[in-house]
Amino acid sequence: MADATLNTPVIPAVRSAGYWQNVGAxxxxxxxxxAAASVLLLLLLAAIFAPLVAPMDPLEGRLINRxxxxxxxxxxxxxxxxxRDMLSRLIWGGRLSLLMGVTPVVLAFxxxxxxxxxxxxxxxxxxxxxxxxxxxxxxxxxVLLAVALSGALGAGLGNALLSLTVVFIPPIARVAExxxxxxxxxxxxxxARASGAGAFTIVRVHVLGNVLGPIFVYATSLIAVSMILxxxxxxxxxxxxxxxxxxxxxxxxxxxxxxxxPWVAALPGAMIFLVSISFNLLSDGLRSAMExxx
Amino acid sequence: xxxxxxxxxxxxxxxxxxxxxxCFALVHISPGDPLISILPADASVELQDRLRVLYGFDRSYxxxxxxxxxxxxxxxxxTSIATGRPVTTEVMRAVGNTLMLASVATVIGxxxxxxxxxxxxxxxxxxxxxxxxxxxxFGVSVPxxxxxxxxxxxxxxxxxxxxxxxAGPGGSSQWKFDLEHLSYMVLPAITMSVIPMGIIxxxxxxxxAEILAQEFVIGLRARGLSEFGVFMHVVKNAAPTxxxxxxxxxxxxxxxxxxxxxxxxxxxxxxxxNSAIFQRDLPLLQGTILVLALFFVVxxxxxxxxxxxxxPRIKR
Numbered sequence: 057m058a059d060a061t062l063n064t065p066v067i068p069a070v071r072s073a074g075y076w077q078n079v080g081a082x083x084x085x086x087x088x089x090x091a092a093a094s095v096l097l098l099l100l101l102a103a104i105f106a107p108l109v110a111p112m113d114p115l116e117g118r119l120i121n122r123x124x125x126x127x128x129x130x131x132x133x134x135x136x137x138x139x140r141d142m143l144s145r146l147i148w149g150g151r152l153s154l155l156m157g158v159t160p161v162v163l164a165f166x167x168x169x170x171x172x173x174x175x176x177x178x179x180x181x182x183x184x185x186x187x188x189x190x191x192x193x194x195x196x197x198x199v200l201l202a203v204a205l206s207g208a209l210g211a212g213l214g215n216a217l218l219s220l221t222v223v224f225i226p227p228i229a230r231v232a233e234x235x236x237x238x239x240x241x242x243x244x245x246x247x248a249r250a251s252g253a254g255a256f257t258i259v260r261v262h263v264l265g266n267v268l269g270p271i272f273v274y275a276t277s278l279i280a281v282s283m284i285l286x287x288x289x290x291x292x293x294x295x296x297x298x299x300x301x302x303x304x305x306x307x308x309x310x311x312x313x314x315x316x317x318p319w320v321a322a323l324p325g326a327m328i329f330l331v332s333i334s335f336n337l338l339s340d341g342l343r344s345a346m347e348x349x350x
Numbered sequence: 351x352x353x354x355x356x357x358x359x360x361x362x363x364x365x366x367x368x369x370x371x372x373c374f375a376l377v378h379i380s381p382g383d384p385l386i387s388i389l390p391a392d393a394s395v396e397l398q399d400r401l402r403v404l405y406g407f408d409r410s411y412x413x414x415x416x417x418x419x420x421x422x423x424x425x426x427x428x429t430s431i432a433t434g435r436p437v438t439t440e441v442m443r444a445v446g447n448t449l450m451l452a453s454v455a456t457v458i459g460x461x462x463x464x465x466x467x468x469x470x471x472x473x474x475x476x477x478x479x480x481x482x483x484x485x486x487x488f489g490v491s492v493p494x495x496x497x498x499x500x501x502x503x504x505x506x507x508x509x510x511x512x513x514x515x516x517a518g519p520g521g522s523s524q525w526k527f528d529l530e531h532l533s534y535m536v537l538p539a540i541t542m543s544v545i546p547m548g549i550i551x552x553x554x555x556x557x558x559a560e561i562l563a564q565e566f567v568i569g570l571r572a573r574g575l576s577e578f579g580v581f582m583h584v585v586k587n588a589a590p591t592x593x594x595x596x597x598x599x600x601x602x603x604x605x606x607x608x609x610x611x612x613x614x615x616x617x618x619x620x621x622x623x624n625s626a627i628f629q630r631d632l633p634l635l636q637g638t639i640l641v642l643a644l645f646f647v648v649x650x651x652x653x654x655x656x657x658x659x660x661x662p663r664i665k666r
Contacts, residue, residue, distance in 0.1 A: 197605030325496025
C-alpha cells in the first residue's frame with residue numbers, strides 16, 4: 057500500500073476502481089442481495105411509470121365501492137375507505153414513500169460526510185466543537201427527534217424530510233469522523249503532506265476514496281430505518297397529507313377498517329415492510345461483499 | 351473505573367446542556383406566534399402584548415432560555431395549553447406507563463434475541479443459523495406500527511382473544527398486575543419487543559461467533575471442558591456487550607414508543623406527544639421531549655459506567 061502511493065496519486069484511484077469491481081462481482085453472486093435488488097428495482101420502476109402501470113386513478117373512488125375485499129373483479133387488491141382502487145394507490149404511493157425514505161439518507165450522506173470529514177481532518181478544537189454539537193443530536197432517540205422536529209415544525213412533506221435529514225446526519229457524521237481520524241495519521245497521508253499537497257487536495261485525492269466506501273455501506277443500512285420512520289411520520293399525520301397516496305398515510309386512514317376489511321387495511325404496511333427488508337438484505341450483502349479485502 | 355466514571359459524567363454535562371437548548375428551541379422553530387394557540391381568535395393587540403410579557407416572549411432568546419432552564423431545574427415545565435394542568439404532572443403520570451411497557455418489551459426482546467443470537471452464532475452457517483438470522487432481519491425491518499396492526503387484526507378482530515387497545519377497564523389510574531390488566535399489555539409489549547429482539551440477536555450472533563473463534567475456546571476444549579462449560583465461558587464474555595445493548599434499547603423504546611402507543615392507545619408518553627402535536631400544545635410537547643431525552647442520556651451514562659464495571663478491558 058505504502059510504496060504504491062509514493063509514486064503518483066493516480067495509482068490509488070486505479071486500485072480503488074478494481075476494488076469496486078471486485079465488490080460488484082461478489083455482490084452479483086449473492087442470491088439474497090440480488091433478489092432484494094430486483095424487488096427494489098421493480099417497485100422503483102412501478103413508481104416511476106405509475107401513470108402507465110396503475111390500472112385506475114389513485115385519487116378517484118366511488119363511495120358505493122368502498123372497502124371491497126382483495127380479489128374483487130376490477131379491483132385486484134380491493135378498495136379503500138373511499139372506494140379508491142388499492143392496487144393503483146399502492147403503485148402511486150411508492151412515489152412518495154420511496155422518495156421520503158431515500159431522500160433524507162441521501163441528504164444526510166452528503167452533509168454528514170462533509171461534517172465528519174472536516175471534523176476528522178481538522179482535528180483539535182474544530183473537531184471538538186463540531187463533534188460535541190453532533191453528539192447533542194445523537195443524544196436523542198431517532199424516533200423521538202423526528203417526531204419532536206416535525207411536530208414543532210408542523211405537518212407536511214418538506215418538514216418531514218427536513219426532520220428526518222437532521223435525524224440521520226449525526227450517525228453518518230460520527231462514522232465519517234472516526235474513519236477520517238484513523239486515516240489522518242496513516243503513513244500515505246503523512247507522505248502526501250510531506251510532499252507539499254494542500255489540505256483540500258489530500259482530502260479530495262486520498263481521504264474521500266477511502267472514507268466514502270464505509271460511510272456508503274452504513275448509509276444504505278439507514279435507508280430501511282428511514283423508510284419505516286418516514287412512513288411512520290405520515291402514519292402519525294405528520295408527513296404527506298391526504299388525499300395523496302403514501303403507504304404510511306394509507307395505513308393510518310385504513311386503521312378504522314380493520315374490522316371490515318382487515319387484509320386490505322394491512323396492505324400498505326406490507327409494502328413498507330417489503331421495501332425495508334429489501335434494503336436491509338441488500339445492505340447486508342454489500343457489507344459482506346466489501347469486507348473481504350485482499 | 352472511578353476515573354472513567356467521573357470523566358464520563360463530566361462529559362455528559364455539555365450534552366445535557368445541548369439537549370435542553372434543542373428542547374427550548376422546539377417552541378421557537380415552530381411557525382407562527384407561540385401565543386397563537388392560547389389566544390382567542392378575536393384577541394385585541396393589547397391582550398396579546400400583555401400575554402407576551404406574561405409568558406416572557408418579549409425578552410431575548412438567551413434571557414428566555416435561562417428563565418426556562420431555571421424553572422425546568424426546579425421541576426416546573428410550564429402549563430399544558432390544552433388541559434391547563436402543569437406539564438410535569440402530565441408527563442410524570444404518563445412516563446410510568448411507558449416505562450412499564452418498554453421494560454416488559456425489552457425483557458422479552460432480550461430473552462428472544464439472546465436465544466436467536468446464541469443459536470445462530472453457535473451453529474454458524476447451518477439452517478438453524480439461517481432461520482435465526484432471518485428472525486433478526488425481520489425484527490429490524492418490520493414497521494412495528496404495522497406489526498401491531500396485524501397482531502390486532504389476528505388476535506383481537508379475528509380470534510377475539512386479546513383486547514385491541516387501552517390499558518384496562520379503569521384506564522391507567524387503576525392499573526393492577528392481574529390477568530385482566532396484563533392481557534391489555536400482551537399485544538403492545540410483543541409488538542414493541544420485536545425491534546430489540548432483532549438488534550440483540552444480531553449483536554449476540556456476531557459476539558458468539560467472534561468469541562468461539564478465539565484461541566482460549568480451543569484451549570478450553572483441549573483441556574476437556576464439557577460443551578456446557580464452554581458455553582458458560584461464551585456467556586460470560588458476551589454478557590457485558592449484550593447487556594449494554596439491552597440498556598440502550600430500553601432508552602430507544604422509551605423515546606420511540608409514540609407509534610406503538612398510538613396504535614394501541616396505550617396511555618403513555620407517546621400518546622401524550624401525539625395529543626400535544628395535534629392540539630399544538632407546545633409546552634407539553636417540549637416538556638415530554640425533554641423528559642424522554644434526559645432519560646435516554648442518563649440511561650446511556652449508567653449503561654456505559656456499568657459496562658466498564660463489568661468488563662475491565664474497557665478503558666476508553
